[in-house]
Amino acid sequence: MTRIPKINVGLFGLGTVGGSVFQILKDHEHFIAEKIGYPIQITKICELDPKKKQQYELASSILTNKISDILDDPEISIVVELIGDKPIAKEIMLKALSLGKHVVTANKAILAHHGLELYSEAFKHEVDIYFEAAVAGSIPILRTLREGFVSDKIISVQGIINGTSNYILTKMAKEKADFKVALADAQKNGYAEADPTSDIEGIDAACKLSILATMAYGVFIPYDKIYRQGISEITPFDIEMAQKFGFSLKLLAISRKTNQEIDVRVHPTMIPATHLLAHVYGVLNAVMIEGEYMGPSVMMGKGAGGKPTATAVASDIIEIARNISRQVRGIPPLGFKAENIQKAKIKPIEEIESEYYLRFTAVDKPGVFAKIAHVLGHHEISIASVHQEGREEGHEVPIMVLTHRAKEKNVICALKEIDKLPTVAQKTLLIRIERS
Amino acid sequence: MTRIPKINVGLFGLGTVGGSVFQILKDHEHFIAEKIGYPIQITKICELDPKKKQQYELASSILTNKISDILDDPEISIVVELIGDKPIAKEIMLKALSLGKHVVTANKAILAHHGLELYSEAFKHEVDIYFEAAVAGSIPILRTLREGFVSDKIISVQGIINGTSNYILTKMAKEKADFKVALADAQKNGYAEADPTSDIEGIDAACKLSILATMAYGVFIPYDKIYRQGISEITPFDIEMAQKFGFSLKLLAISRKTNQEIDVRVHPTMIPATHLLAHVYGVLNAVMIEGEYMGPSVMMGKGAGGKPTATAVASDIIEIARNISRQVRGIPPLGFKAENIQKAKIKPIEEIESEYYLRFTAVDKPGVFAKIAHVLGHHEISIASVHQEGREEGHEVPIMVLTHRAKEKNVICALKEIDKLPTVAQKTLLIRIERS
Numbered sequence: 001m002t003r004i005p006k007i008n009v010g011l012f013g014l015g016t017v018g019g020s021v022f023q024i025l026k027d028h029e030h031f032i033a034e035k036i037g038y039p040i041q042i043t044k045i046c047e048l049d050p051k052k053k054q055q056y057e058l059a060s061s062i063l064t065n066k067i068s069d070i071l072d073d074p075e076i077s078i079v080v081e082l083i084g085d086k087p088i089a090k091e092i093m094l095k096a097l098s099l100g101k102h103v104v105t106a107n108k109a110i111l112a113h114h115g116l117e118l119y120s121e122a123f124k125h126e127v128d129i130y131f132e133a134a135v136a137g138s139i140p141i142l143r144t145l146r147e148g149f150v151s152d153k154i155i156s157v158q159g160i161i162n163g164t165s166n167y168i169l170t171k172m173a174k175e176k177a178d179f180k181v182a183l184a185d186a187q188k189n190g191y192a193e194a195d196p197t198s199d200i201e202g203i204d205a206a207c208k209l210s211i212l213a214t215m216a217y218g219v220f221i222p223y224d225k226i227y228r229q230g231i232s233e234i235t236p237f238d239i240e241m242a243q244k245f246g247f248s249l250k251l252l253a254i255s256r257k258t259n260q261e262i263d264v265r266v267h268p269t270m271i272p273a274t275h276l277l278a279h280v281y282g283v284l285n286a287v288m289i290e291g292e293y294m295g296p297s298v299m300m301g302k303g304a305g306g307k308p309t310a311t312a313v314a315s316d317i318i319e320i321a322r323n324i325s326r327q328v329r330g331i332p333p334l335g336f337k338a339e340n341i342q343k344a345k346i347k348p349i350e351e352i353e354s355e356y357y358l359r360f361t362a363v364d365k366p367g368v369f370a371k372i373a374h375v376l377g378h379h380e381i382s383i384a385s386v387h388q389e390g391r392e393e394g395h396e397v398p399i400m401v402l403t404h405r406a407k408e409k410n411v412i413c414a415l416k417e418i419d420k421l422p423t424v425a426q427k428t429l430l431i432r433i434e435r436s
Numbered sequence: 437m438t439r440i441p442k443i444n445v446g447l448f449g450l451g452t453v454g455g456s457v458f459q460i461l462k463d464h465e466h467f468i469a470e471k472i473g474y475p476i477q478i479t480k481i482c483e484l485d486p487k488k489k490q491q492y493e494l495a496s497s498i499l500t501n502k503i504s505d506i507l508d509d510p511e512i513s514i515v516v517e518l519i520g521d522k523p524i525a526k527e528i529m530l531k532a533l534s535l536g537k538h539v540v541t542a543n544k545a546i547l548a549h550h551g552l553e554l555y556s557e558a559f560k561h562e563v564d565i566y567f568e569a570a571v572a573g574s575i576p577i578l579r580t581l582r583e584g585f586v587s588d589k590i591i592s593v594q595g596i597i598n599g600t601s602n603y604i605l606t607k608m609a610k611e612k613a614d615f616k617v618a619l620a621d622a623q624k625n626g627y628a629e630a631d632p633t634s635d636i637e638g639i640d641a642a643c644k645l646s647i648l649a650t651m652a653y654g655v656f657i658p659y660d661k662i663y664r665q666g667i668s669e670i671t672p673f674d675i676e677m678a679q680k681f682g683f684s685l686k687l688l689a690i691s692r693k694t695n696q697e698i699d700v701r702v703h704p705t706m707i708p709a710t711h712l713l714a715h716v717y718g719v720l721n722a723v724m725i726e727g728e729y730m731g732p733s734v735m736m737g738k739g740a741g742g743k744p745t746a747t748a749v750a751s752d753i754i755e756i757a758r759n760i761s762r763q764v765r766g767i768p769p770l771g772f773k774a775e776n777i778q779k780a781k782i783k784p785i786e787e788i789e790s791e792y793y794l795r796f797t798a799v800d801k802p803g804v805f806a807k808i809a810h811v812l813g814h815h816e817i818s819i820a821s822v823h824q825e826g827r828e829e830g831h832e833v834p835i836m837v838l839t840h841r842a843k844e845k846n847v848i849c850a851l852k853e854i855d856k857l858p859t860v861a862q863k864t865l866l867i868r869i870e871r872s
Contacts, residue, residue, distance in 0.1 A: 024587060024729050031589060035654070035772050132584070138730035140584025147583070148568070148576025151460060151750030153467060218471070276736065279715045293460050294574035294738065294747040300712065301733030311730040314587030328762040336471050 007040045007321040010070035010101075012092055013082035014047040014056070017106055017133065020310035021080065022056060025317070032318060040321050042080075044070050071095055078102045078320050080313060085109035090118075097121040097129065102324075104316040106133035106309060112210035112223035116343075119220075119333060128323065128330040130316035135208040136161050136285040138308035139301040140315065145215040145289065146335035152291035154216040156256040158434070161208045163283035163303045164192045164199035165231050165251040169239070169268075170281045173249070176236040191283055201230035202251060202266035209253035212287065213264050217257055218336030219344035221264055227349040229267035233429055238359060241387065241400050242270045242431075245357075248278040252434065261347040270357055270433045296436075350409040355384070355433040357402055358411075360418065361426035364397040368423045372399070375421075379414040381406040396425045402433070442475045443757040446506035446537075448528055449518035450483040450492070453542055453569065456746030457516065458492060461753070468754060476757050478516075480506050507531055514538045514756050516749060521545035526554070533557040533565065538760075540752040542569035542745060548646035548659035552779075555656075555769060564759065564766040566752035571644045572597050572721040574744035575737040576751065581651040581725065582771035588727035590652040592692040594870070597644045599719035599739045600628045600635035601667050601687040605675070605704075606717045609685070612672040627719055637666035638687060638702035645689035648723065649700050653693055654772030655780035657700055663785040665703035669865055674795060677823065677836050678706045678867075681793075684714040688870065697783040706793055706869045732872075786845040791820070791869035793838055794847075796854065797862035800833040804859045808835070811857075815850040817842040832861045838869070 009025075011018055022042055025032070033039040046064050047053055053063055070076055071092070079096040081103060083089040090110050093103050098121060105111070111118065111134055122129040132142050136159070145154070160166050164186055171182040183200065186192035198204045206226040213221045231251050242249040247270035256263045271278055276298045280286040285303025290296045302308035323330045362368045369386070376383060382404040389398060403411075415428050445461075447454055458478055461468070469475040482500050483489055489499055506512055507528070515532040517539060519525040526546050529539050534557060541547070547554065547570055558565040568578050572595070581590070596602050600622055607618040619636065622628035634640045642662040649657045667687050678685040683706035692699045707714055712734045716722040721739025726732045738744035759766045798804045805822070812819060818840040825834060839847075851864050 020729070028587060028589065032587065035586065138727075138733055140580055143584045144576055144580065147755065148579050148751055149747065150471065150754050151464060151468065152747045153464065291574075291747060293456070293743040295741075295744055297574055297735070297737030299733070299735050302731045305731075307729040308731055311585065311588045311727060315584055318586050319583065322767060326762075326764045328764050331758060 006038055007078065007324060008043040008076045009040060009078045009080055009317060010073065010076040011042050011045045011080045011082065012070065013084070014045055014052045015082060015084070016306035017309045017313065018047070018082040019052070019056060020306035021082065021313045024307070024310045024314050036318060036322055036325070038325060040317060043076060044073060046070050067092060071099060071101070076101065077324055078104060078317055080317065081105040081107060082313070090114055093118055093129070094121055097125050097127055100125055100127055102127045102320045103129040104313055104320065105129070105131050106313060107131070108134040108204070108207040108211060112207035115211070115214060116220040122333065126329060128320055129333050130319060130330070131211070131333070132316050133309045133312035135211050136287060137301065137303040137305065138311050139285060139287065139299045139303070140312065141212065141287045141299050142215050144299065145212070146331060149289060149291055149294065150335060152293045154257070154289060154291055156254070156290045157212050157216050157287065158277060159209065159212065159253045159285070159287040160250055160277055160280050161253050161285050161287065161303060162199055162202070162205040162251060163285055164196065165205070166280065167191045167283045168200070169231060169234070169249060169251065172234070172236050173239045176240070178236060179232060179234060200232050202228040205251060205253045205266045209255060209264060209266055212253070213255035213262060215334055216255065216289070217262055217344065218334055219262070219342050221262065221344045221346065225264065225344070225346045227265040227267070231268050234268055237398065238429065238431065242357070244387070245270070245402060246273055247271060247433065248273055248275065249431070250277060250280070252277070254434065260345055262344050263347040263352055265349060268431050270431055272435060275436065350412065352408045353405055354408060355403055355405055356411055357400065357431040357433060358415070359429040360399045360401065360424060361396050361428070362399055363423045363425060364391060364393050364395055365423070369399060371421060371423065372418055375414050375417045376401070376403070379410040381410055381414055442477055443514065443760060444477060444479045444512045445514045445516055445753060446480045446482070446509065446512040447478050447516045447518065448482045448506065449520070450481055450488045451518065451520070452742035453745045453749065454483070454518040455488070455492060456742035457518065457749045460743070460746045460750050472754060472758055472761070474761060476753060479512065480509060482506050503528060507535060507537070512537065513760055514540060514753055516753065517541040517543060518749070526550055529554055529565070530557055533561050533563055536561055536563055538563045538756045539565040540749055540756065541565070541567050542749060543567070544570040544640070544643040544647060548643035551647070551650060552656040558769065562765060564756055565769050566755060566766070567647070567769070568752050569745045569748035571647050572723060573737065573739040573741065574747050575721060575723065575735045575739070576748065577648070577723045577735050578651050580735065581648070582767060585725060585727055585730065586771060588729045590693065591726045591728060592690070593648050593652050593723065593725055594713060595645070595648065595689045595721070595723040596686055596713055596716050597689050597721050597723065597739060598635055598638070598641040598687060599721055600632065601641070602716065603627045603719045604636070605667060605670070605685060605687065608670070608672050609675045612676070614672060615668060615670060636668050638664040641687060641689045641702045645691060645700060645702055648689070649691035649698060651770055652691065652725070653698055653780065654770055655698070655778050657698065657780045657782065661700065661780070661782045663701035663703070667704050670704055673834065674865065674867065678793070680823070681706070681838060682709055683707060683869065684709055684711065685867070686713060686716070688713070690870065696781055698780050699783040699788055701785060704867050706867055708871060711872065786848065788844045789841055790844060791839055791841055792847055793836065793867040793869060794851070795865040796835040796837065796860060797832050797864070798835055799859045799861060800827060800829050800831055801859070805835060807857055807859065808854055811850050811853050812837070812839070815846040817846055817850055
């Protein structure tokens with residue numbers, strides 16, 4: 001066997017995650033070298049923000065403002081992209097792959113939108129692209145789908161993969177806090193951005209689900225095919241109701257394969273208190289995978305933060321380093337042979353069936369519920385239970401209905417009709433229920 | 437690249453797991469071939485029991501009674517050993533490795549006792565031995581330690597890794613059933629053997645912990661170095677007390693590294709209701725790993741059963757097949773370079789510190805508790821709270837004490853003294869408390 005030189009890594013982006021990647025590789029340098037037999041070193045870092053550079057003790061020779069200083073360096077075999085969702089990130093990755101460099105990234109947004117292009121480019125140039133850190137921080141769920149679960153056919157993927165929204169829902173549940181209060185608290189504690197749209201509207205979760213489902217089924221599932229409903233319309237009252245009915249309320253990312261169709265969606269979901277994801281609180285992330293032979297399996301851990309996320313990036317770097325040293329290609333990033341990747345057949349949300357929690361807001365007077373029930377019945381939606389909290393004749397009151405399993409398209413039609421009734425004061429809130 | 441022939445596997449043992457391995461490889465034959473690019477086939481099965489052979493539709497040419505029919509077949513590159521804890525299993529594995537064949541096994545007992553010999557033999561002959569199925573059935577925790585968590589230093593491993601005892605404790609907690617009643621129920625439902633010793637005395641869990649800790653720290657931790665306490669002395673009353681104090685009671689396998697010493701033990705443990713393992717009920721298995729950078733992470737799933745366990749065996753076979761096709765050795769079975777494996781420095785149980793739940797059984801008369809408290813104080817054990825259920829002057833009553841953090845050796849000395857007091861009627865029950 002030829003002698004193994006040290007593995008040189010070029011890093012783009014010295015933000016929270018990038019900084020921690022630099023730190024863990026330095027801190028654990030000897031430990032890693034002892035484990036795998038040779039050292040791994042970051043030899044160049046491209047970062048434009050002078051403030052970020054000052055946070056670490058860095059030799060000036062290691063720092064650069066020029067992309068080409070990394071991409072044109074023949075000694076660098078692994079490019080780590082931690083810039084975030086900017087077009088330049090995609091350009092850098094495509095260029096690195098075309099130059100025969102392996103890529104490690106945490107860029108969920110770019111993978112969710114342009115993954116197919118990147119995977120194809122990696123395949124074409126016989127290099128690898130790994131992205132464990134793009135989903136659920138420290139939890140090695142992608143590697144597990146690719147290797148640990150390789151022998152089994154995946155039936156479903158369900159995940160609590162956005163820590164911000166789970167923190168908000170936990171706070172709303174435990175303290176009966178309003179959504180806005182819980183959001184402000186999350187922002188104060190650094191768990192939510194100033195503009196929280198991506199987290200609370202399920203955009204971040206949908207990007208991650210795109211990657212998870214792509215890995216699970218070996219077909220590319222782009223972001224824009226994923227149905228989304230956020231949590232901003234949820235009230236503490238809905239959460240209390242959920243508990244009353246024996247459920248926990250979570251923003252769930254769900255993917256399920258039936259026949260050749262894949263159902264992918266992110267929405268607030270009521271799950272039974274016995275569900276394996278029911279007790280995942282706060283900023284924790286958890287993903288439940290169900291396989292034909294293995295049954296359900298859950299992985300849970302920190303979904304964000306520099307240090308936890310850096311462990312995933314560093315493990316990807318080590319995997320590639322091991323392959324370089326053995327002079328082989330890695331396992332294809334999706335587990336499936338790359339030339340087979342195709343676009344998926346997605347089941348439209350209208351085609352799914354589910355149980356539903358419906359919160360109607362109606363004027364409290366005799367006969368109002370009869371009208372709602374009539375419309376539901378007309379659309380073949382069968383009622384499992386009804387609950388009306390308080391009574392105030394002539395005022396708006398919430399009426400909660402749990403349905404039996406019904407067709408989503410029927411529910412959509414029924415709600416359109418119901419929301420037009422003169423006695424119905426607000427748009428009806430719909431929350432889907434998942435039993436297992 | 438040379439053309440890849442199909443991969444031939446020889447299987448020893450057609451019991452529950454062996455049968456399911458045969459089934460999954462047959463069921464998913466095309467699926468696996470599509471994923472990895474070539475087929476994997478079991479071409480010979482060695483099984484002595486004629487009844488087991490009849491359960492599957494097997495060509496007679498595939499079946500044999502002779503070990504040599506597999507070991508001497510040059511076409512077979514992977515040997516799967518699923519015989520169980522018998523000396524012949526070890527002999528078969530050593531022989532297979534020495535002949536340059538890769539080995540997949542689920543044999544926790546043999547690995548926990550003779551792992552070092554097997555790993556060394558694999559290293560010597562440049563072949564691989566994988567054993568994902570030996571710990572926690574369908575949960576790919578070993579692969580995760582080896583690859584997903586490769587970049588991080590592991591601080592602790594905690595697991596509920598014996599489904600039988602967790603089923604029994606769950607039943608005792610939910611139905612206030614006595615240990616014997618819960619055990620009989622587990623036996624009736626096929627979750628416990630006729631002789632349940634290995635499960636209820638923590639032997640099975642200690643074998644698995646030996647493997648987990650060996651993987652986590654890269655040093656061989658043999659079974660006989662692991663402290664064990666079983667669950668047969670636990671009463672529903674202790675579980676109720678635990679709940680009263682805010683704890684869940686679990687049979688936990690624990691390993692922790694401090695400085696260069698490793699603490700490894702299996703015992704009933706009280707963990708806070710907020711602990712990530714507190715809600716793992718029934719026959720489920722779960723392992724929590726804490727890393728320096730990544731924080732705590734949990735994997736949970738089915739720990740036993742033919743089908744779930746078979747997915748782990750099959751994934752190991754596929755990993756080896758992928759390596760054969762790429763003409764490389766796999767990642768060393770322990771993640772660490774095999775030549776570095778040494779015996780570990782184990783911290784004796786007397787050296788640990790913990791909080792304790794102590795259930796004294798004393799004759800209820802004035803001054804009895806004062807004597808117990810005096811002995812505890814004398815040994816520097818500080819009391820956090822005391823609880824006495826009921827009062828019956830002159831009769832034996834249980835007195836429960838929660839201690840602050842204390843040295844185990846002091847606790848052992850104190851209990852020796854206390855159990856000799858004339859007013860103390862039974863051996864005191866000790867349960868350790870783990871906070872995180």
